Every structure is written in C-alpha cells, then in structure tokens.
Amino acid sequence: xxxxxxxxxxxxxxxxxxxxxxxxxxxxxxxxxxxxxxxxxxxxxxxxxxxxxxxxxxxxxxxxxxxxxxxxxxxxxxxxxxxxxxxxxxxxxxxxxxxxxxxxxxxxxxxxxxxxxxxxxxxxxxxxxxxxxxxxxxxxxxxxxxxxxxxxxxxxxxxxxxxxxxxxxxxxxxxxxxxxxxxxxxxxxxxxxxxxxxxxxxxxxxxxxxxxxxxxxxxxxxxxxxxxxxxxx
Amino acid sequence: xxxxxxxxxxxxxxxxxxxxxxxxxxxxxxxxxxxxxxxxxxxxxxxxxxxxxxxxxxxxxxxxxxxxxxxxxxxxxxx
Numbered sequence: 001x002x003x004x005x006x007x008x009x010x011x012x013x014x015x016x017x018x019x020x021x022x023x024x025x026x027x028x029x030x031x032x033x034x035x036x037x038x039x040x041x042x043x044x045x046x047x048x049x050x051x052x053x054x055x056x057x058x059x060x061x062x063x064x065x066x067x068x069x070x071x072x073x074x075x076x077x078x079x080x081x082x083x084x085x086x087x088x089x090x091x092x093x094x095x096x097x098x099x100x101x102x103x104x105x106x107x108x109x110x111x112x113x114x115x116x117x118x119x120x121x122x123x124x125x126x127x128x129x130x131x132x133x134x135x136x137x138x139x140x141x142x143x144x145x146x147x148x149x150x151x152x153x154x155x156x157x158x159x160x161x162x163x164x165x166x167x168x169x170x171x172x173x174x175x176x177x178x179x180x181x182x183x184x185x186x187x188x189x190x191x192x193x194x195x196x197x198x199x200x201x202x203x204x205x206x207x208x209x210x211x212x213x214x215x216x217x218x219x220x221x222x223x224x225x226x227x228x229x230x231x232x233x
Numbered sequence: 234x235x236x237x238x239x240x241x242x243x244x245x246x247x248x249x250x251x252x253x254x255x256x257x258x259x260x261x262x263x264x265x266x267x268x269x270x271x272x273x274x275x276x277x278x279x280x281x282x283x284x285x286x287x288x289x290x291x292x293x294x295x296x297x298x299x300x301x302x303x304x305x306x307x308x309x310x311x312x
Contacts, residue, residue, distance in 0.1 A: 058297070058298070059300055062297065062300070066297065095300070101302060102300055102302040102303050104242075104246065104247070104303060105249050105250065106249070107247065107249065108249070109249035109250070109252070109253055149246065149302065149303060150302060151302065183247075
C-alpha cells in the first residue's frame with residue numbers, strides 16, 4: 001500500500017496521518033507539498049489531512065481546493081484511486097467538488113472538541129469493508145465548521161445512491177435530531193462520492209488508532225483499506 | 234474599476250454569528266433583529282465599462298469568492 005499525505009500551509013494533522021500510515025499501519029507513506037503538481041507514482045491512497053489550510057481564509061478549504069496538487073488529486077480520484085479527507089480535508093474535498101455539499105459553522109457556534117460515536121451506514125466501500133453495518137465507532141471531533149449541509153435534491157441523491165457512510169449517533173447507537181453535536185443535516189458525519197472511492201468525514205480516525213491514546217476505533221477504517229487492498233485490489 | 238462584492242449566507246442558512254451578535258445587541262438594550270454577518274470584498278478590475286467590470290466580478294464569484302450551496306453575493310461597481 002502506498003500513501004500520499006497532502007501538506008498545505010496550516011495543515012496540522014498531517015503528522016498524525018503520517019504517523020498512523022507509517023508506524024501503525026506500516027504503509028509506504030510520503031508527504032506531498034501543496035505546490036507539487038503530481039502524486040508519487042502508484043499512490044493508492046491520498047489522505048487530505050485536518051488543520052486550518054491557508055488559515056481558513058475566505059471559507060474553510062476554499063483556497064486549498066485550488067492548490068496545484070489538487071489537479072493531481074482530481075485525476076487520481078477519476079481513475080478510481082482512494083481519497084480520504086479528514087476534517088479540514090473533508091471541507092477541502094467539498095470545496096474542490098470531489099464531494100457534494102458544504103460544511104457550515106457548528107449549530108451552537110462553538111468549536112467542538114469531544115468524543116463522538118459514529119454509526120456505520122454502509123460497508124460495501126473500501127473504507128468500511130471490514131466493519132459491520134450499524135457498528136458504532138468512537139473517535140474525536142475537533143472543528144468549528146462541521147455542520148454538513150446541502151440542498152434538498154442533493155440530500156435525496158445522497159440517500160438514493162447510499163453515499164452516507166457515517167452518521168453521528170448517541171452512545172446507545174440511536175441516531176436522531178440531537179445526535180449530531182454540530183447540527184449536521186441528516187446527522188451526516190461522513191460520506192463518499194457516487195463511485196465510493198472518495199470519503200470525507202469530520203471526525204478524526206487518525207487520532208483513534210492506538211490504545212495509548214485512549215481510542216482505537218479509527219483503526220477500523222485503515223484496516224478496511226488494508227484488507228481491501230490486499231484481497232480485492 | 235473598483236468593485237465591492239458583499240457575500241452573505243443565504244437566508245435559509247442559519248447564521249450563528251449573526252445570532253450571537255443579535256443576542257449581544259439585545260443584551261445592551263438595542264432592539265436589533267435578523268442580524269446577518271457577511272463579508273465585504275473590494276478589488277480593482279480592468280474593464281472599459283461598468284457592465285464589463287460587473288461581468289468579470291460575477292466570474293470571480295463563481296470561480297472562488299462564493300460557495301453557491303450556502304452563500305449569495307451582491308456586486309457593486311464603486312467607480
């Protein structure tokens with residue numbers, strides 16, 4: 001497995017992603033600077049990490065979406081390559097048009113940093129292939145703008161094409177109007193593009209991969225990719 | 234020509250900043266309602282006519298300055 005972790009000015013979870021990819025998963029991993037125009041050859045997975053790319057100027061992710069490396073990411077995604085956008089990375093993928101919708105300021109205005117529970121909605125995409133539908137994953141969120149929104153037609157389309165992969169749930173597993181701490185539409189925490197090779201999510205799986213850090217459920221996503229890469233290709 | 238582009242969240246989108254400021258104003262005794270916070274962008278464009286300047290600004294809005302999912306913009310030609 002070969003992984004590229006994008007680095008923008010203001011990325012601050014790039015080293016977490018590099019650490020998990022290299023040390024925890026044992027994958028060949030390369031940081032890729034935003035001014036580069038190509039990805040390392042044979043990249044399987046591009047991680048767009050969290051942070052505050054370009055200081056969140058204009059809108060979260062808006063400037064990063066135009067960075068030179070993003071053309072290569074578009075090509076990679078179009079060819080079926082995997083892209084994982086975490087937090088600010090999710091915002092960047094939305095601004096770049098690789099995923100539908102947008103992330104608004106949290107409903108309660110405040111920056112939220114807390115543990116959340118995600119309910120797995122779909123397991124026939126590479127990112128969740130080793131998980132079970134309805135399974136709960138515990139991992140942290142840390143964002144000011146994670147309140148997912150889109151227009152009604154887009155929401156219908158997301159549901160029709162089963163693009164919602166993770167929903168915010170109560171610890172009991174129940175998903176309802178109060179289970180998304182940031183106010184996300186339809187409790188959406190993460191979604192894929194129609195072909196299922198681009199995932200964006202606001203919670204941080206890369207911060208939940210080692211018992212010493214208190215949470216390990218994020219591993220499920222990386223292990224799903226490993227499993228899929230090894231056995232499905 | 235100088236252009237001012239005012240970008241605001243669409244009316245249907247909750248504006249928590251506006252809401253917080255509204256509460257702040259009300260706590261000071263002002264009868265402020267429906268506070269919406271936006272962003273004002275001023276720039277110079279090279280154009281022969283105000284119409285051409287406006288058209289250029291419109292293109293900039295579509296390319297970068299406005300996210301049509303959540304925002305709307307008003308373009309003014311200032312001079």
